[in-house]
Amino acid sequence: MTRLLDVQDLRVEFRTRDGIAEAVGGVSYGVDAGRTLAVLGESGSGKSVTAQAIMGILDSPPGRVTGGRVLFRGRDLLTMSARERRRIRGAAMAMIFQDALSALNPVLPVGAQLAEMYQVHRGMSGKDARRRAVELMDRVRIPAAGQRAGDYPHQFSGGMRQRIMIAMAMALEPDLIIADEPTTALDVTVQAQVMDLLAELRREYAMGLVLITHDLGVVADVADTIAVMYAGRIVETAPVRDLYRRPAHPYTRGLLDSVPRVDGPGARRNDRGEPAGRGESAGRGDRARRNRRGHRGGRLYAIKGAPPSPLALPSGCPFHPRCPRAQEICRGERPPLYEVTAAAASPASGGRTSACHFWKDELDGLDV
Numbered sequence: 001m002t003r004l005l006d007v008q009d010l011r012v013e014f015r016t017r018d019g020i021a022e023a024v025g026g027v028s029y030g031v032d033a034g035r036t037l038a039v040l041g042e043s044g045s046g047k048s049v050t051a052q053a054i055m056g057i058l059d060s061p062p063g064r065v066t067g068g069r070v071l072f073r074g075r076d077l078l079t080m081s082a083r084e085r086r087r088i089r090g091a092a093m094a095m096i097f098q099d100a101l102s103a104l105n106p107v108l109p110v111g112a113q114l115a116e117m118y119q120v121h122r123g124m125s126g127k128d129a130r131r132r133a134v135e136l137m138d139r140v141r142i143p144a145a146g147q148r149a150g151d152y153p154h155q156f157s158g159g160m161r162q163r164i165m166i167a168m169a170m171a172l173e174p175d176l177i178i179a180d181e182p183t184t185a186l187d188v189t190v191q192a193q194v195m196d197l198l199a200e201l202r203r204e205y206a207m208g209l210v211l212i213t214h215d216l217g218v219v220a221d222v223a224d225t226i227a228v229m230y231a232g233r234i235v236e237t238a239p240v241r242d243l244y245r246r247p248a249h250p251y252t253r254g255l256l257d258s259v260p261r262v263d264g265p266g267a268r269r270n271d272r273g274e275p276a277g278r279g280e281s282a283g284r285g286d287r288a289r290r291n292r293r294g295h296r297g298g299r300l301y302a303i304k305g306a307p308p309s310p311l312a313l314p315s316g317c318p319f320h321p322r323c324p325r326a327q328e329i330c331r332g333e334r335p336p337l338y339e340v341t342a343a344a345a346s347p348a349s350g351g352r353t354s355a356c357h358f359w360k361d362e363l364d365g366l367d368v
């Protein structure tokens with residue numbers, strides 16, 4: 001079956017005053033219709049740049065795609081004409097950004113912005129387009145949508161604005177939505193509502209969803225598979241439950257251990273052996289509680305050090321300077337993406353992979 005989105009060995013670099021920054025160093029991931037892929041990683045790991053390259057909105061120059069393929073329904077977006085690509089981007093793919101206030105036009109009422117989508121792309125009359133805009137606002141649960149269509153973006157709360165962004169992205173019923181940190185700027189209760197709305201629309205319209213986030217707490221309930229990024233590369237991909245239960249990369253374990261949990265402040269690093277709560281899908285309330293708990297400040301594990309600069313990536317495995325498991329081979333040899341489980345065993349995710357020389361030890365929870 002042809003995948004909806006199939007990114008293969010994508011490479012992006014930036015020419016900067018200090019040299020060439022390898023922001024994306026060979027990323028492969030994909031998503032099928034009706035499924036959600038969460039792309040997880042710390043700030044600067046290349047999540048957004050990968051998304052921008054997929055959407056064709058890379059800041060270029062200084063950015064440049066230097067290799068790879070971005071297959072959308074089997075066709076490579078990187079080699080098609082600019083016109084064709086724009087057409088696909090307008091109707092079949094849409095993106096939701098973190099900051100709705102700067103993504104929306106500040107001087108146009110939101111109803112008019114939505115209506116414009118229908119007029120420009122569907123050739124609707126002004127009256128029909130305005131009616132559809134209100135229907136859509138209602139669909140994303142903006143209270144009193146008919147009255148609020150005349151309001152400007154700054155007149156809405158952060159959560160409501162993000163719903164309008166979702167409505168903009170949904171207007172043309174795209175096959176694929178890429179949401180880049182859609183809830184980061186919102187408080188936790190509103191975060192959960194917006195995530196639930198996205199998940200509901202994804203199901204209803206059988207869209208593929210790529211959800212970019214640095215927050216493991218928000219993905220457990222909505223994602224089918226997770227791709228973990230570090231220093232411009234994928235370090236692990238897995239179905240969400242498998243990854244929560246038994247990570248196959250020390251970086252993923254570090255991320256999991258730094259998430260506050262319902263049954264205590266995050267698991268300590270050497271807390272091996274299936275701690276309760278991990279891997280179990282938490283409900284909305286649990287998620288909010290978990291996050292609040294973290295803010296109150298139990299002792300949570302934090303991965304030591306900071307991610308490397310893309311201008312000066314470490315030799316071998318880019319994670320080795322921060323990795324508790326690192327050995328000589330990690331300093332000298334960059335690990336390939338090992339196949340942890342073949343695609344046949346896990347067809348929805350395209351298999352499990354890990355870019356760690358010691359993925360078996362990690363998977364088995366062996367002590368360092």
Ligand SMILES: Nc1ncnc2c1ncn2[C@@H]1O[C@H](COP(=O)(O)OP(=O)(O)OP(=O)(O)O)[C@@H](O)[C@H]1O
Binds near residue numbers: 042
């Ligand atoms: N316009 C640019 N010029 C130079 N470097 C850039 C530019 N845009 C991004 N980069 C670099 O590319 C790397 C990846 O950035 P990216 O924004 O994709 O990270 P991210 O994982 O999405 O993090 P965040 O969550 O903070 O957005 C970073 O090191 C960043 O400094």
